Amino acid sequence: MNAALFVFMLYTLAVFALAYFSNQLLKSKGFLSEYFLGSRSLGVWAFALTFAATSASGGSFTGFPSLIYTYGWVLGLWIASYMVVPICTMGWLGKRLNQVARISGSITIPDVLRDRFHSRSLGLVAVLIILFFMVFNLVAQFKAGSVILKTLLEGVDIFHDAGQVMSRLAESVPFLETSQGGEYLLCLILFGVAVIFYTTYGGFHAVVWTDVMQGIVMVVGVLIMLPLAISQVGGLSKATQDMAQMIPPRTGYIQVELEAPSGENLVLNNKNWFIAPIEGGTAEQPLFDVFRLKERIEIESGKTTGTASRNEDEKQAPTEITVLKIMSPHEVSRVLENASGGEDPDFFKIQMTEFTPTDFQTTNPETGEKEDFYPVDKDGVPLKGMYVSAPGASPKSNVGFLPASIAISFFVFWAWSGAGQPSNMVRLMAFNSSATLKKSITTVAIYFSLIYFPLVIIFCCARVLMPGMEAESDRIMPAMSVTLTKNAGIHWLAGILVAAPFAAVMSTIDSFLLMMSSAIVRDIYQRNINPDASDKTVKWLSYASTLIIGLAAMYFAIDPPQFLQDIIVYTGSGLSACFLAPVVYAIYWPKCNKQGILAGMMCGLVAHLSCYVAGIYLNGSFFDPYLVFEFDPVVTGLVASFLGGLIVGNLFPPPEEAIIKKYFAKNES
């Protein structure tokens, strides 16, 4: 895996070089417009790829593959609205938003709202909402980036040693205290410093150029993996037929008793497997149960059993070891084949044992009894076909992974939530002409088709090639890269493939960082505190705020709060619930007034937030939101925002004539 280290270093160097060239541009042009908006001069490739790369966050290459692996072909339906994402996110607002921003000289979204309605308070509310959502999101993205880098560098000796040093350092320096381990901390610092440096120094153009490079890495990675995956699985038809026969594995616990005492001290983790004989196994039924460890256990030399190392407050007894039980007979055979007759050091034979499942269960609220909803037919035989049909078997929910209402929500979500992201809208203000927009929609349409649907195919193949990866499904992308390139005999390729998720998260962070910085310098300082500020002050303030925001987000990511993936979802959908309707009304509705816009923002914010707050009382967690008519909060928020804006906008008089004329009348000159 030294290839990964090499790729990372090469990457960082390239990114720094791009930042240097961007900084040269800053010297020759108007600072603010160049630093935050690239002087509105983006051409096709830069605009198309920065747009695509910013939308594809780290999740596209970690969470998404993990979901495909876990639920199968239904993810095709989950991601389906990406077929219209390019035209909806770029075509819907692009041309007009770009024009409006040119008329007013706006360089941020709050700027646009403020200028269009001549209302200082509107601008401020918009800035505060953006900052509120972005602060959390940025911390989450930093953590995601570090975790990805850590996964990439796993197994590199130098990295491991440096991680140890870092651990000791963290113990002695109070503010470096982390629950994530020395290697995480090292990755956070390496990764964080690189991103913060190139973003601060180079500004918008540096971000755009690195996005272009990262966008190319992503698509090349996917296009290399696709044929490798299909050929190694023996053709896609065979893979799908295999999947049709599979039944989902179960999580639960067993008592571990090795067949023979261990000859050395063993530390086992989720790379290790247990094989246990079954009483009365027949030729049709496998003769063995196969389990994959889901936690760490230690077995001392000369002993046959050990205890799990986990937090004391967990209810399970320490001798009960959490494992994943493979349920499909032919997956069991494949695992045993991989074990090559029990000689693989990752496999351990254990005594016959009883498996107690803990997933696919709900507690009946009336009787307090546990009910098992593992999919079976009326004779109790597990149902096949879960991986080739919707909604997909979910260990957490008895309605499955993607019931129809959630499928509808996602079709709305990807297209309209994407259109409503301020980070995407800012990019729409940066292209240089209508022709660029037109060619970019074409480019992004092709680009997304080459990434998202092929990813579904690749990780459906992974489901067949690598059983039991549910035990560490977030590592499916690097694990699959290594397996594919090893089988094909081209090891160095893994380095490029694993760089794709890293590229994705970097290109998301850099644009968020710049957006927050622009909110502070432009929207708060220059437009509210000191419009007289000299160019020099504004320039140093921009550098300083980008740097400080970056460092602060990195600091909070040292010991990050839980639920970061949920935070990313919450903030992403919240931003679109607040901004899509207001921006649409601002640019397409001449008589719209500031009251309507404010109502749109507030209705979106409150409706969306209420769903989450109601989740605390009804479902027991903020991140298990209440679903109005079973739809995701983003749908509720968007509907409330559009309706609220429309109703209130009609109740108040239109703004003064000069403003309407400025933005909607034909320019006589």
Added chain:
Amino acid sequence: MPDPKLLGKYEYDPVFLNARREAIIILFVWIVFFLWTVPYCYFNGYRESIDPDNLELILGMPGWIVKGVAFPWMVATLFSIGFALFYIKDDELGEAEEGADVAEDRAELHSSEQGGEA
């Protein structure tokens, strides 16, 4: 449809009119693909309609994914390309008034200061 004249007296900006017409079409495009994909998958891709032992395969993928997602995806991509290249108008977006808004802020600030002193 908009009044023939903005506020009864000004010509509408053609960029605005074109962009709005394009936006309305895009909204309908989203609805069309929504109505294609979600109902098709709902009636053909959910568990009850699938027989795992006799799965319909097209190009190695489950038939419902191809007809409900992959095929409309191809059509949507081709449509997006055609629409972008041949329908969206090549409007002139104008020169940016860099700093115009801040200049206004500045003027406002100073006029209010003077007003306060007077």
